[in-house]
Amino acid sequence: MATKHLFLLPGDGIGPEAMAEVKKLISAMNGKLGSGFATDEGLVGGCAYDAHGAAISDADMAKAMAADAVLFGAVGGPKWDAVPYEVRPEAGLLRLRKDMELFANLRPAICYPALAASSSLKQEVVEGLDILIVRELTGGVYFGEPKQIIDLGNGQKRGIDTQVYDTFEIERISGVAFELARTRRNHVTSMEKRNVMKSGVLWNEVVTQTHKARYSDVKLDHMLADAGGMQLVRWPKQFDVIVTDNLFGDMLSDIAAMLTGSIGMLPSASLGAPDAKTKKRKALYEPVHGSAPDIAGKGIANPIAMIASFAMCLRYSFGMVDEADRLEGAIAAVLEQGLRTKDIFSPGMTEVGTVEMGDAIIAKF
Amino acid sequence: MATKHLFLLPGDGIGPEAMAEVKKLISAMNGKLGSGFATDEGLVGGCAYDAHGAAISDADMAKAMAADAVLFGAVGGPKWDAVPYEVRPEAGLLRLRKDMELFANLRPAICYPALAASSSLKQEVVEGLDILIVRELTGGVYFGEPKQIIDLGNGQKRGIDTQVYDTFEIERISGVAFELARTRRNHVTSMEKRNVMKSGVLWNEVVTQTHKARYSDVKLDHMLADAGGMQLVRWPKQFDVIVTDNLFGDMLSDIAAMLTGSIGMLPSASLGAPDAKTKKRKALYEPVHGSAPDIAGKGIANPIAMIASFAMCLRYSFGMVDEADRLEGAIAAVLEQGLRTKDIFSPGMTEVGTVEMGDAIIAKF
Ligand SMILES: CC(C)[C@H](C(=O)O)[C@@H](O)C(=O)O
Ligand SMILES: CC(C)[C@H](C(=O)O)[C@@H](O)C(=O)O
Numbered sequence: 199m200a201t202k203h204l205f206l207l208p209g210d211g212i213g214p215e216a217m218a219e220v221k222k223l224i225s226a227m228n229g230k231l232g233s234g235f236a237t238d239e240g241l242v243g244g245c246a247y248d249a250h251g252a253a254i255s256d257a258d259m260a261k262a263m264a265a266d267a268v269l270f271g272a273v274g275g276p277k278w279d280a281v282p283y284e285v286r287p288e289a290g291l292l293r294l295r296k297d298m299e300l301f302a303n304l305r306p307a308i309c310y311p312a313l314a315a316s317s318s319l320k321q322e323v324v325e326g327l328d329i330l331i332v333r334e335l336t337g338g339v340y341f342g343e344p345k346q347i348i349d350l351g352n353g354q355k356r357g358i359d360t361q362v363y364d365t366f367e368i369e370r371i372s373g374v375a376f377e378l379a380r381t382r383r384n385h386v387t388s389m390e391k392r393n394v395m396k397s398g399v400l401w402n403e404v405v406t407q408t409h410k411a412r413y414s415d416v417k418l419d420h421m422l423a424d425a426g427g428m429q430l431v432r433w434p435k436q437f438d439v440i441v442t443d444n445l446f447g448d449m450l451s452d453i454a455a456m457l458t459g460s461i462g463m464l465p466s467a468s469l470g471a472p473d474a475k476t477k478k479r480k481a482l483y484e485p486v487h488g489s490a491p492d493i494a495g496k497g498i499a500n501p502i503a504m505i506a507s508f509a510m511c512l513r514y515s516f517g518m519v520d521e522a523d524r525l526e527g528a529i530a531a532v533l534e535q536g537l538r539t540k541d542i543f544s545p546g547m548t549e550v551g552t553v554e555m556g557d558a559i560i561a562k563f
Numbered sequence: 564m565a566t567k568h569l570f571l572l573p574g575d576g577i578g579p580e581a582m583a584e585v586k587k588l589i590s591a592m593n594g595k596l597g598s599g600f601a602t603d604e605g606l607v608g609g610c611a612y613d614a615h616g617a618a619i620s621d622a623d624m625a626k627a628m629a630a631d632a633v634l635f636g637a638v639g640g641p642k643w644d645a646v647p648y649e650v651r652p653e654a655g656l657l658r659l660r661k662d663m664e665l666f667a668n669l670r671p672a673i674c675y676p677a678l679a680a681s682s683s684l685k686q687e688v689v690e691g692l693d694i695l696i697v698r699e700l701t702g703g704v705y706f707g708e709p710k711q712i713i714d715l716g717n718g719q720k721r722g723i724d725t726q727v728y729d730t731f732e733i734e735r736i737s738g739v740a741f742e743l744a745r746t747r748r749n750h751v752t753s754m755e756k757r758n759v760m761k762s763g764v765l766w767n768e769v770v771t772q773t774h775k776a777r778y779s780d781v782k783l784d785h786m787l788a789d790a791g792g793m794q795l796v797r798w799p800k801q802f803d804v805i806v807t808d809n810l811f812g813d814m815l816s817d818i819a820a821m822l823t824g825s826i827g828m829l830p831s832a833s834l835g836a837p838d839a840k841t842k843k844r845k846a847l848y849e850p851v852h853g854s855a856p857d858i859a860g861k862g863i864a865n866p867i868a869m870i871a872s873f874a875m876c877l878r879y880s881f882g883m884v885d886e887a888d889r890l891e892g893a894i895a896a897v898l899e900q901g902l903r904t905k906d907i908f909s910p911g912m913t914e915v916g917t918v919e920m921g922d923a924i925i926a927k928f
Contacts (some may be wrong), residue, residue: 283761339760343722347765358707359704361704391810393651398722427821428820431684548879
């Protein structure tokens with residue numbers, strides 16, 4: 199079997215602690231199953247800035263481009279709040295997304311039965327929740343040009359960002375959403391603000407055409423993004439797959455994540471287009487939670503989102519569907535067993551640290 | 564006492580039904596209290612398009628500009644889904660906001676004790692909730708130029724919107740937020756995405772300066788808008804006043820509205836700058852709910868948001884603080900009494916229609 203090259207970017211804050219649990223898991227899989235993973239490691243975010251003044255070095259970017267998959271921890275923290283905009287920690291993540299052309303961000307929001315009670319929403323509203331947000335990740339207002347602050351004189355400045363989408367970008371992201379819907383409950387909801395945004399008008403038009411041309415077997419709904427946010431909070435189970443742009447996807451996926459009771463639980467995958475020859479997609483896997491600097495280094499961070507991100511990696515980058523299923527099963531099993539990190543603790547459960555949680559999942563795997 | 568000129572724009576869908584209850588209330592106030600309201604009425608949205616091919620006529624715009632306050636119902640419906648973009652129902656509302664320079668949109672999210680149980684969130688999370696979202700309403704990506712769809716040839720189009728904010732726009736909206744915070748719990752949270760948007764960098768900078776220069780007695784926090792959305796769902800009571808831009812305000816205020824159990828309950832005020840001479844602000848008052856075409860004409864719409872919008876009008880446009888307090892008290896009282904329209908009905912309560920609800924509130928007033 200060919201070696202599987204993983205490039206690890208633990209990043210800042212709780213990133214390294216969470217990644218350590220995945221490293222243990224990878225060793226275990228190489229040993230027990232002969233999975234053949236080879237790992238290399240680099241720096242991203244604040245730690246990369248400290249080491250060489252950029253949020254990711256060109257050398258590490260090259261390794262990310264060459265790897266079969268990148269595992270990413272988290273970036274940022276108060277230490278780097280005042281660094282220049284161009285080299286702020288997030289710039290490393292944004293460069294990875296842009297240079298690897300990771301246009302499709304998959305963010306499942308799944309409510310584990312064992313955690314349904316810990317959501318701020320009523321149990322019946324979130325129990326059994328299983329939705330997938332497909333967020334466009336390389337376009338829109340986060341990348342469009344012009345993006346600048348102009349000094350107008352008289353103490354006045356002007357801040358400008360540009361929301362821009364081309365037909366092909368909307369086509370390919372909606373294709374991903376329709377394909378995934380076919381493996382799920384066959385229902386896509388597209389969200390935009392066509393009533394105030396021209397990019398929203400185009401988004402709506404292209405999703406509709408793509409549906410008609412290639413995916414008319416899938417149920418398609420359109421919703422204004424503000425109404426969609428409301429509906430997510432009111433009755434999230436009405437959704438299966440939601441497809442939306444970079445900015446709305448950022449907002450809506452975070453809200454969806456919060457519905458589930460803990461963002462310490464949720465993974466994500468960012469995928470590129472399949473290579474014409476090899477059919478392989480560039481890919482980066484990343485927990486939805488951030489670097490959580492307040493709890494970093496204390497051994498209490500929840501490693502589940504990072505481990506679940508690795509499960510997505512097994513599934514999408516290596517077609518290791520059985521292993522992915524088993525790993526997700528192991529996560530559910532330790533939760534059923536009552537193990538909880540601090541962020542998801544509730545009375546009657548057993549509080550464990552990062553390492554114990556990782557060990558328990560590996561033992562069940 | 565000088566006559567108070569109200570210009571009514573009931574609009575489409577349930578707008579006219581809800582407005583009818585406010586008209587009864589105005590008559591009652593003129594009769595019992597000699598409040599001296601004079602009303603005139605115009606068309607906005609789909610009904611205006613049907614009548615004269617524009618979402619609001621120049622004549623009605625002129626009346627809105629001249630009035631002491633505008634009361635607005637709702638616009639839109641499937642009937643007008645295919646009308647040209649420039650004359651779609653929303654264009655009427657957007658023109659009112661822009662031409663009247665209503666830059667400050669105040670959206671209270673209050674959870675009435677009698678309704679705490681009907682939220683999709685746990686009762687303890689929303690009980691007693693009282694937050695105020697101050698949304699910038701005349702700038703940002705909804706109005707910035709260029710805003711267009713370009714045909715690139717080869718079947719490719721490009722949709723463009725421009726997010727743009729100038730210093731003075733951020734200064735004046737944050738001033739409104741700080742002033743209002745002083746009358747409440749003295750705490751402002753500003754939300755943007757400074758980690759990916761230049762307009763967010765400027766937003767953060769100007770809010771911070773405005774605070775330092777004129778409002779350092781108010782507690783100020785900054786939050787990234789995606790994290791802010793999460794926190795709204797996780798523990799909304801941490802907020803007092805939230806100040807944010809047009810697009811984030813649209814998303815966040817709708818989510819905040821949904822927390823309260825029913826958007827059929829929530830009012831909003833859109834205010835201009837005080838006139839240099841008269842100190843009077845142009846103002847438009849509007850329920851947060853939309854036109855709800857599915858229930859229009861059935862006599863079951865909830866008129867409370869429209870009536871509560873009129874209470875905001877009494878407070879902000881006419882300084883009638885006692886009357887506003889009494890009207891809000893009357894709404895709370897009929898809810899305590901168990902009266903419910905269909906959208907907020909729960910077992911054991913008394914279901915009433917639009918007219919009965921309006922009558923009951925007027926009787927308690
Ligand atoms: C870190 C930041 C740049 C990023 C984003 O806004 O895309 C994050 O919020 C996310 O959602 O992945
Ligand atoms: C009707 C629409 C143009 C409007 C907006 O997006 O501003 C509405 O959603 C609102 O929030 O008032």
